[in-house]
Amino acid sequence: MRSVRPNPRGHTRLLFAASLGAVCIVAVAVAGRSLLLFATIVLSAAATAVLLLKLFPRQSFFSLTFANLVAVYAALFAFFSEELFANVGTIASSLGFCLPIFAFVVGCWFRRGDIQGVIEHPDIRSGEALYGALGWLIPVFTVGAAAFVVSWYAEALVDTDHVFLLSMSLIAAIVLGVSRNVAIFLVDAGLLFEEFFQRMSRLAVPAFAFLSVYALFVIVFGSVFSILSQFGGDEHFRIGSAARALSFSEAIHFSIVTMSTVGYGDIVPASSPARMLASIEVICGVMLLLFGVSELLEYTREHRRDRT
Numbered sequence: 001m002r003s004v005r006p007n008p009r010g011h012t013r014l015l016f017a018a019s020l021g022a023v024c025i026v027a028v029a030v031a032g033r034s035l036l037l038f039a040t041i042v043l044s045a046a047a048t049a050v051l052l053l054k055l056f057p058r059q060s061f062f063s064l065t066f067a068n069l070v071a072v073y074a075a076l077f078a079f080f081s082e083e084l085f086a087n088v089g090t091i092a093s094s095l096g097f098c099l100p101i102f103a104f105v106v107g108c109w110f111r112r113g114d115i116q117g118v119i120e121h122p123d124i125r126s127g128e129a130l131y132g133a134l135g136w137l138i139p140v141f142t143v144g145a146a147a148f149v150v151s152w153y154a155e156a157l158v159d160t161d162h163v164f165l166l167s168m169s170l171i172a173a174i175v176l177g178v179s180r181n182v183a184i185f186l187v188d189a190g191l192l193f194e195e196f197f198q199r200m201s202r203l204a205v206p207a208f209a210f211l212s213v214y215a216l217f218v219i220v221f222g223s224v225f226s227i228l229s230q231f232g233g234d235e236h237f238r239i240g241s242a243a244r245a246l247s248f249s250e251a252i253h254f255s256i257v258t259m260s261t262v263g264y265g266d267i268v269p270a271s272s273p274a275r276m277l278a279s280i281e282v283i284c285g286v287m288l289l290l291f292g293v294s295e296l297l298e299y300t301r302e303h304r305r306d307r308t
Contacts, residue, residue: 019067020046026071030078040094044101045070051105055112062119062183065190070101084147085164092161096168103172107179115183139174143167199300206299210292214259217288221281222248222255228273236274239267259285 023045031038045067052063077097081088088096108115147167151158175182226248229236235243239250246254246267254267258281269275 015064016049016067019049019064019071023067023071023074026074030074034090034093036090037094037097040097041070041074044098048101048105052108055108056116056119061190062186065186069186069189073100080144080147081164084151085159087159088161088164092165096165099165099168099172100175103176104179104182107176108183111180111183114180118180118184118187140171143170143174203296203300206296210296214288214292217281217284218252218255218259221259221277221284222252224277225254225274226251228277232271232273234271236269236271237267238270243270255281258282259288261285 020042024042027038027041031041048070049063049067052066053060056062074097081093081096085093144167147158147163157163225237226246229245229251235245237243237246237254239246250267256262257264257267258278261282269278
């Protein structure tokens, strides 16, 4: 059994601002040029997180987890609406987005006693308990699947404001009925987030050291590429269809994609010396990555032994 300690007020505000920032980024991508939908996503996330914090003031992690998962919900909502309801109006789309969130808040209000008990005694569930907590997703996805099936036979009928609002209303009714299970899911997600960030904080120092060495390799190889292209005499690199010298920023970009073995193909080594240097950097990048991961794992094992 785990207990979640309340975060200091300043730390909570910082986490809330970060969560809201993530929601804003997703909202811009989902809403596009629709200011109404953007405002609906952001304000619903902020307002609901504040309301949940008022309902459960001693467990701020619950409202913070909800704010984070609004971004995930917005992404799923965008997929659902773009695939089936591309012609739905902005007002209907904004209203439909709010319905499940509003239903969850109402469910939390009516079941605040049960949900309070779940939040005050958090524990990461496994096995049948976890499957039971996630069971509410089945009817939600059933509504979406039914809409997909019907759209194959009557797409023009499905792609209307009324059918869209009916679908979102059904999802909202499901969320209202299983708000306690949704709360359990949020608690589990919050505990996993907390555990993840705690482990990340313990790895901050070795990860920073690894990234510093990695960045140094990138800069050194990028500088060599830049020197070769500017003073080597021949045209050593090809950008698109043109063979020319690299600017320093282009050399750093080529060094990054080479060491990471991504290889976008926008910059191509066009001479034997350039290809040889690129090959050496690829080998160094792979070896450095393997060594870095090994050292991080060893640091984690040593830290775990020291704690025990």
